[in-house]
Amino acid sequence: MIQASPFEMRSERRADSARLILAGELDIATAPQVEQEVGGMISDGVRDLIVDLSDLRFIDSSGLRLLILLNDRATAEDWTFKLTRPPAASLSVFQITGADENLPFVEEPSAP
Numbered sequence: 873m874i875q876a877s878p879f880e881m882r883s884e885r886r887a888d889s890a891r892l893i894l895a896g897e898l899d900i901a902t903a904p905q906v907e908q909e910v911g912g913m914i915s916d917g918v919r920d921l922i923v924d925l926s927d928l929r930f931i932d933s934s935g936l937r938l939l940i941l942l943n944d945r946a947t948a949e950d951w952t953f954k955l956t957r958p959p960a961a962s963l964s965v966f967q968i969t970g971a972d973e974n975l976p977f978v979e980e981p982s983a984p
Contacts (some may be wrong), residue, residue: 880927881909889920895927898935907938919951922978925958931965943975954978 879896890913894906906923913921923939925931939955946953954976957963966972 897930899932900934928958
């Protein structure tokens with residue numbers, strides 16, 4: 873039996889800005905939940921989204937792919953997408969792939 877990844881997701885919202893806080897493991901099992909949540913937020917009028925990765929313990933290629941696709945979607949649909957840096961262990965995936973140079977990381981998460 874496959875055990876579910878430990879994962880938590882919560883959001884904070886003000887007007888058309890939001891912060892989505894991810895904690896635990898962003899992987900093939902949890903990426904669809906994040907994609908659905910972001911889709912709902914954008915459909916509900918969010919135009920400025922920060923995804924807070926500061927409590928992310930693990931990310932696999934599925935999670936990384938999702939963040940890249942969300943960045944592309946934001947560009948195509950004219951909304952703002954930003955990320956806060958994850959802890960060092962999770963950041964290595966971004967560095968190894970070069971995604972840290974191409975994704976919109978911000979140093980400090982600003983309140984939505």
